[in-house]
Amino acid sequence: MEDSLLPKFEFYEQCINGYITKSRYPMSHVQLINEIEKETTTLNLGPTHPATHGVFQNILEVDGERIVSASPTIGYIHRAFEKLAEHRPFYQITPITDRLNYCSSPINNIGWHMTVEKLLGLETPKRVDYMRIIIMELARISDHLICNSILGVDTGAFTGFLYVMQEREKIYEIYEEICGARLTTNIGRIGGFERDFNEKSIAKIEAFLIRFPTVWKEFEALFNRNRIFMDRTIGVGAISAERALNYGFTGPNLRAAGVDYDVRVMNPYCSYEEFDFEIPIGQHGDTYDRFMVLNEEIWQSLRIIEQALAKMKKEPAGVYHADAPGIYLPKKEEVYNNMEALIYHFKIIMGEIDAPVGEVYHSVEGANGELGFYLISDGGRTPYRLHFRRPCFIYYQAYPEMVTGGLISDAIVTMSSLNVIAGELDA
Template identity: 70%
Template sequence: MKDQELSNILNQNESKEHIDGQLYTLNLGPTHPATHGIFQNILTMDGERILHSEQTVGYIHRAFEKISERRNFTQITTLTDRMNYCSAPINNLGWHMTVEQLLGVKVPKRVDYMRVIMMELARIADHIVCNAVIGVDTGALTGFTYLFQDRERIYDMYEEVCGGRLTTNMGRIGGFERDFSERFHELLPEFLKGFPARLQEFADLLERNRIFMDRTIGAGAISAERALSYSFTGPNLRAAGVDYDVRVAHPYSPYEDFDFKIPVGTAGDTYDRFMVRQHEMWESLKIIEQAYNNLPSGPFHADVPEYYLPEKADVYTKMEALIYHFKIVMAETEVPKGEVYHAVEGGNGELGFYLVSDGGRTPYRLHFRRPCFIYYQAFPEMITGSVISDAVVTLSSLNVIAGELDA
């Protein structure tokens, strides 16, 4: 069907009731397994063909930005990891870097490398979820069962660092709550040794699978120009052919110490988004190996007693530690006035924190730049004219996480 015919039918549908029963409305969501979250798409359909799509967001609105205005800077960490909960440590550590930029805190080199290791593990975990689910939505469940074992191995490492698995509350302003444990030093080398073979097995299952390629090539394509006009970042932008990565464009933590490549696609379709994430997992493994093999010695947190909770044993025995503990917990420590924006390369793209401080104990204003909220705005354009099965895999490949839609 030609675009003009689609437009005419849609205009008729807007002004009249269904014509001969040909057009109908379909609710994709809010509680549908293919949406992978709580959001709704109201589709106008001509048979299997999508003529128009209207999104409804807000089903998972938590008012995080307003809550942050009544929370101290340490407490906000637990809000950040409930946005993209598939790669929570990146959210946590990105927030800590933002506060450190405001405070002028310089963290030890060991902290930088520890953060890189945890953020790249989180990136792999995020991409495992996305790509394994794309396989499921095209009818291939086997790869999902293969890779999710490795996601659990990553969560085991999270647990050694912070005690959490999904929502991690990882790290602290100035560093980490604890150093890598002995068990962590056993788990990470095991993962680095075993994961490449399992990732290659997953790649062999899908990357050149004719059924998978037929389902994904051309589905939900977006041009580089349109992706940029929507402010795409991350894998979804790189799949459209734009070589932009926050880790390279604006290095932090410091990523400039490591040798890695930025995978870039050409077509901007579901298959390219899948392949970009596939290659990014290989690059993340390289970064982790470099950071771990060159992990500096030294403290695992900066010397900032005004913002970093002291050891519990010291709180019971030292007056100074007790005072700092009380001031931090009760938000008695005021921060400098200032306005900062800091971004990290999240699992889904540029995750930014715009922080305004008026010198009080809580942020005057805090805004989260959530990449999934931006991608979802482009979803109607990407699926109009396609069939319902293409809409499902397109949504999967954008990896829209409901927690990021409405902060």
């Protein structure tokens, strides 16, 4: 009687870790236990790990500290930009591009403006080109500065980061002076800029050009030949030039592997062909080379800004947009006093610009690679299809290959130096 009330267990004899044990769980459960006690460990790196700087998840299979395999999961901050873009007039897509690589949003903005200008067949004045180059190179500096200083933080050196962060602030102040915004800038318009650089902004750029080199020299002195930093980065997360090309690497990461591909030189846009600058390349494609390539690019960007500023001053003052009524928004006082301006204003705001049927691909050298815009227009007020070639989405797939066989701490450093930006990765 008593016996039947008790739950009936079936006992299995099993061998776990060399001990014969009696278990009331069936074999499948024991297998699960064995799985837990297997030799490698599954480790979730992310999605919100402080060392990954963004929403990245990597499921690592680790043997002690060694990574046996890695599988990234992406898409945590996917915001359907390509679908959104199909429902917006051209000028309303600029704020979307801000949110791709938000460390260098002016490059995205201007790249998009140039794509539309290419579609519309719009020529911009030289002065606008130089203004754009100044902004884009400032954005490149601010992006590289963050990438390199965060790499320092990940290797345990916080000072450099805090020190150069001040200078990013200066760059943001320049943006602020020009467009009013700081991070998601929405800078410029299709056809040029919303307003001219005022005296204050030019003074700020000049002050930046004087002060920044000393700061950056000091930063380099902290890191470039630092024994600890070199030990942490040399030979870490290396990729060969051949593999990098096959993986679709572009930008500094490809150049660190030794391929001198730069869109600014290969397919010059925005009058880059007039400028004198060098493309730094690395040899090994490891973290240290990437760091050094970014460092050198900052110096080259400074050179370009200096030249662009000098060239801009030679051009007739006050020209800051293309003469393109119907595409470029007229001034407010004209809108209130002039019939044509009012009509154009209304048409542009409603997105009724006369876009031709056609398809264009335009790419710019973004801060972390070739940022491409593939735009198909069917003549409507919105793009029929807009595809962003997002550099880090393409090269991040090489990450498992780059970290396998290394240590967990190397994986952190590698991701940091790859300059993967979550907003661009997930679109």
